[in-house]
Amino acid sequence: MANSHHPALVFLLLIAVSSISSNSFRSEARKLLETTTLPEPPKVELPPLPKPEIPTLPKPEIPTLPKPEIPELPKPEIPTLPKPEIPTLPKPEIPTLPKPELPTLPKPELPTLPKPELPTLPKPEVPKP
Secondary structure (H helix, E strand, O other), X not given: OHHHHHHHHHHHHHHHHHHHHHHHHHHHHHHHHXXXXXXXXXXXXXXXXXXXXXXXXXXXXXXXXXXXOOOOOOOOOXXXXXXXXXXXXXXXXXXXXXXXXXXXXXOOOOOOOOOOOOOOXXXXXXXXX
């Protein structure tokens, strides 16, 4: 039972040791960079570079092309069509129908109902304080 957690602990220990060692390497490297001074390298004087000469090229001339002659097309003639004549139609005669007469209906009469009488109750006596 005691060895069942052994691989997990080894992995955890490996991570902890690697982070500690990387931090110590960084701190020691920083100390070395801050404390030591390096001698400056000697400066070498270089001769000035010659300026490049850019040759001027003559501008090319674009040859002019002759304009092509476009022949004129004849205008198309649209033939005129005769206007159509609308024939006149006679108005149809609608026969007039007599209005139907409705019979008069008697008005319905509602029966009168007697009003219900409410019984009168005696007033209750209120005790005086």
